[in-house]
Amino acid sequence: MPPATSLVSSGSFPDTLAFERYFLAGDFVVGVGYGLQILLRTLCTSCLWKQRNRGWKITLLLGLLASLLVVETTFAGTQSRITQMMYIEHRGVTGGPWQYFLDTQSPLIAVLMHGSPFVLTFLGDLLVLWRCWVIWSAFSIRVAVVVTSIPAVVLAASFAIGVLWIVQTEEPKGTTVPSCTAYYTISLALNVLLTCLITLRILSCRRKLLELLPEAHRQLYLSLVAIIIESAVIHPAFAITFVSSFGMDAPINQVFVAFASAAQQVATHLIICRVADGKAWVKQTPRQTMTSVKFASRIASVAPRQHQRSSLSQERSAPLQRSRSDLDAIPRLTGRDS
Numbered sequence: 392m393p394p395a396t397s398l399v400s401s402g403s404f405p406d407t408l409a410f411e412r413y414f415l416a417g418d419f420v421v422g423v424g425y426g427l428q429i430l431l432r433t434l435c436t437s438c439l440w441k442q443r444n445r446g447w448k449i450t451l452l453l454g455l456l457a458s459l460l461v462v463e464t465t466f467a468g469t470q471s472r473i474t475q476m477m478y479i480e481h482r483g484v485t486g487g488p489w490q491y492f493l494d495t496q497s498p499l500i501a502v503l504m505h506g507s508p509f510v511l512t513f514l515g516d517l518l519v520l521w522r523c524w525v526i527w528s529a530f531s532i533r534v535a536v537v538v539t540s541i542p543a544v545v546l547a548a549s550f551a552i553g554v555l556w557i558v559q560t561e562e563p564k565g566t567t568v569p570s571c572t573a574y575y576t577i578s579l580a581l582n583v584l585l586t587c588l589i590t591l592r593i594l595s596c597r598r599k600l601l602e603l604l605p606e607a608h609r610q611l612y613l614s615l616v617a618i619i620i621e622s623a624v625i626h627p628a629f630a631i632t633f634v635s636s637f638g639m640d641a642p643i644n645q646v647f648v649a650f651a652s653a654a655q656q657v658a659t660h661l662i663i664c665r666v667a668d669g670k671a672w673v674k675q676t677p678r679q680t681m682t683s684v685k686f687a688s689r690i691a692s693v694a695p696r697q698h699q700r701s702s703l704s705q706e707r708s709a710p711l712q713r714s715r716s717d718l719d720a721i722p723r724l725t726g727r728d729s
Contacts, residue, residue: 409642410489411477417649418474424653425467431660432456438667452663459514463656466507469500476500505560508652509553512578515659516546519585519623522662526592542585549577572638579634582627582655589622620665623658626651 436456442449476495477488484491495501520542527535556570619625633647 406642407487407489410645411487413642413645414489414492415474415478417645418470420646420649420653421467421470424649424656425463427653428459428463428656428660431657431664432460435660435663435667438664442667452666455514455518456663459511459656459659462507462510462514465503466511466652469504469507472500473504502557502560506557509557509574511652511656513546513550513553515623515626515655516549516578516581516585518659518662519582519589520546522623523585523589526589530592530596538588542581542588545577545581545584549574549581552577575630575634575637579627579630582623582630586622586624586627590624593622620658620661623655623662625658625661626655629654 436453439449439453439456443453473492477492481491482488484494520539523542524535524539527538552570552574556574559570629647629651633644633651636644636647
């Protein structure tokens, strides 16, 4: 048997090998995330399709799901194709697969690999911004306009920088690093801001109504699961790890970026699932909860009165019952006594 030979280029460094390993692991994470999204998307689509005649919002959500499916499929297919080109078709390139990846940013397939997650991120951020508006406008439209104006401006800035980054992907990689870092940082800041705004609004309402609402309403609108899904906290949790590792130029960022992208899409589909099931917050939610609280308070105030009335009636009827029993105890007069 001939001695085994290494396929690693002599010019490869430990960091380069780590980038290659983590890139391949990231491709696996993309595949798993894509399968999970297909499952969630099927559930959401089937639920929304039954309600397609309810209004334009349902139709818009169905269109959003279809768009996410097309873009996510493009991203997963492009990622697989890039991996095939790096590790199979051009594995003998000087510097190894990672060097080939860095030197081939201009082809259309590389632009699609960066553009697809950009579109997915924008659509996901837009959905969370809409949910933030719905939750805040349920209490006050004026306050909601002020609160959501800042995230809207940040979203516009993120979109502009993202477009600049995609355009620069056709240039050498060194020129894309500043715009890429700025885009990921602004996108993370936007998601953290939206998550905090939604969480604070629900928690403030939860503190006031937790002891007054019935169990069904508490589980539906104020539970921990509702807060996690409505605020899309899953995505910022993974995005923080990715942006931190990306800023340090750590090779493991190739895995974290795949987790962050999949987490955002999972969070997006969980929000749509709650909307489809009628469990998500709407503008009428505070009004419905307050109606339930008023109804419960009326019942609580009427119950003691009814109990007091029943007690009084029992006390009034007690002497009458005793007098009747006394009369029954007196022996009846017979005819012999007459």
